[in-house]
Amino acid sequence: MTVADLMARTRLSRPAFYQYFSDLHDLIEVLLREVESIMHQTANPWLSGEGEPIAALRESQKGVVQVCLDHGPIFRAVSEAAPLDERLERAWSAFTKRWDDVVEARIKSQQRDGLISKSLNARRIANALNHMDTTLLIAEFGRRPQGDPKAVLDTLHHIWTAALYGGQRAARMPRKSPRKS
Amino acid sequence: MTVADLMARTRLSRPAFYQYFSDLHDLIEVLLREVESIMHQTANPWLSGEGEPIAALRESQKGVVQVCLDHGPIFRAVSEAAPLDERLERAWSAFTKRWDDVVEARIKSQQRDGLISKSLNARRIANALNHMDTTLLIAEFGRRPQGDPKAVLDTLHHIWTAALYGGQRAARMPRKSPRKS
DNA sequence: CTAAGATCGGACGCCGTGTCAGAAAATCGA
DNA sequence: TCGATTTTCTGACACGGCGTCCGATCTTAG
Numbered sequence: 001m002t003v004a005d006l007m008a009r010t011r012l013s014r015p016a017f018y019q020y021f022s023d024l025h026d027l028i029e030v031l032l033r034e035v036e037s038i039m040h041q042t043a044n045p046w047l048s049g050e051g052e053p054i055a056a057l058r059e060s061q062k063g064v065v066q067v068c069l070d071h072g073p074i075f076r077a078v079s080e081a082a083p084l085d086e087r088l089e090r091a092w093s094a095f096t097k098r099w100d101d102v103v104e105a106r107i108k109s110q111q112r113d114g115l116i117s118k119s120l121n122a123r124r125i126a127n128a129l130n131h132m133d134t135t136l137l138i139a140e141f142g143r144r145p146q147g148d149p150k151a152v153l154d155t156l157h158h159i160w161t162a163a164l165y166g167g168q169r170a171a172r173m174p175r176k177s178p179r180k181s
Numbered sequence: 182m183t184v185a186d187l188m189a190r191t192r193l194s195r196p197a198f199y200q201y202f203s204d205l206h207d208l209i210e211v212l213l214r215e216v217e218s219i220m221h222q223t224a225n226p227w228l229s230g231e232g233e234p235i236a237a238l239r240e241s242q243k244g245v246v247q248v249c250l251d252h253g254p255i256f257r258a259v260s261e262a263a264p265l266d267e268r269l270e271r272a273w274s275a276f277t278k279r280w281d282d283v284v285e286a287r288i289k290s291q292q293r294d295g296l297i298s299k300s301l302n303a304r305r306i307a308n309a310l311n312h313m314d315t316t317l318l319i320a321e322f323g324r325r326p327q328g329d330p331k332a333v334l335d336t337l338h339h340i341w342t343a344a345l346y347g348g349q350r351a352a353r354m355p356r357k358s359p360r361k362s
Numbered sequence: 363c364t365a366a367g368a369t370c371g372g373a374c375g376c377c378g379t380g381t382c383a384g385a386a387a388a389t390c391g392a
Numbered sequence: 393t394c395g396a397t398t399t400t401c402t403g404a405c406a407c408g409g410c411g412t413c414c415g416a417t418c419t420t421a422g
Contacts (some may be wrong), residue, residue: 193402195403196402197401200400
């Protein structure tokens with residue numbers, strides 16, 4: 001992807017691009033900011049800590065999968081371009097760090113409530129699970145044709161519940177089971 | 182990283198580089214091939230299916246972590262450069278696919294033996310766990326200073342055992358327990 | 363209709379790439 | 393030892409994308 005390629009699809013010239021963005025990475029950074037807020041919003045059920053934890057987790061994960069269905073290519077662009085640009089690199093790692101933060105906080109909270117084993121290192125587990133989510137979701141939904149959202153959700157949900165809550169509950173067949181609190 | 186940068190560190194000129202490699206991506210592809218064989222070798226204990234599964238899994242994961250300690254920067258280079266080059270992209274996805282294949286095979290085998298729940302989708306779980314390993318290991322060991330191998334191993338081991346074997350066994354404190362069958 | 367401000371596009375210099383033809387170095391036969 | 397042949401290296405080149413000018417065009421208001 002070059003600036004020329006991009007602007008050829010518009011009725012504007014290449015230099016016009018630099019009127020609005022300092023370069024391609026700047027554009028991507030703007031797009032990232034736009035989707036981040038949506039992301040945190042849809043993940044709210046589990047992050048807020050209300051209701052039955054596993055059901056809430058599934059709701060949140062469902063939301064995350066949906067956002068990636070809608071904006072997967074943007075995340076792919078960000079993650080692929082990040083290594084090439086210092087500024088974008090920082091923006092991307094700040095994004096994932098904020099995600100680690102909220103997940104870590106939720107885990108620690110549920111550890112205090114006795115819902116999650118205190119022997120877990122909340123930070124590292126959160127980080128590892130988020131790494132998994134990020135790359136799997138980008139791989140599945142980052143380019144067309146996109147993967148099967150239901151199957152991806154089931155897979156991620158199984159691993160998260162197994163890792164956090166012990167795994168007995170969620171290891172069931174790919175059968176629809178959206179519990180309520 | 183440019184070809185000029187690279188060759189400046191040698192006593193040869195820039196064009197000499199093209200005598201041995203068609204371009205930078207070609208070089209990276211060669212490096213990838215060199216580490217892949219080591220990787221499969223060190224992961225042999227669990228993949229071969231001999232001995233007690235969880236202990237064998239930990240041995241294999243320990244090996245994988247060690248290889249990444251030694252060659253992490255190479256994996257980082259591959260994964261970051263892959264999106265920029267069609268050929269390298271294929272090499273990298275072929276690498277991860279082979280990894281998915283052997284893990285899937287092992288899971289299915291242990292499902293037949295009743296060690297792992299048959300309700301799991303072996304392929305997708307293997308794929309998700311491998312995605313987690315890849316990015317976490319690259320993030321931790323892909324650049325200096327590198328992360329703490331013991332902590333990373335514990336984290337990955339917990340999630341793998343929880344996801345595959347139900348999580349009751351491995352959710353213990355970060356205490357050393359590499360036992361045999 | 364005209365002047366002021368905002369926006370656009372052609373053209374330029376820069377840098378990294380990959381590829382020549384020819385120089386230098388290594389190898390070898392006598 | 394010495395020239396001939398093969399291998400290895402180098403300086404110089406064309407290409408393409410980037411980011412930035414200045415002059416041209418369009419918009420808006422009086």
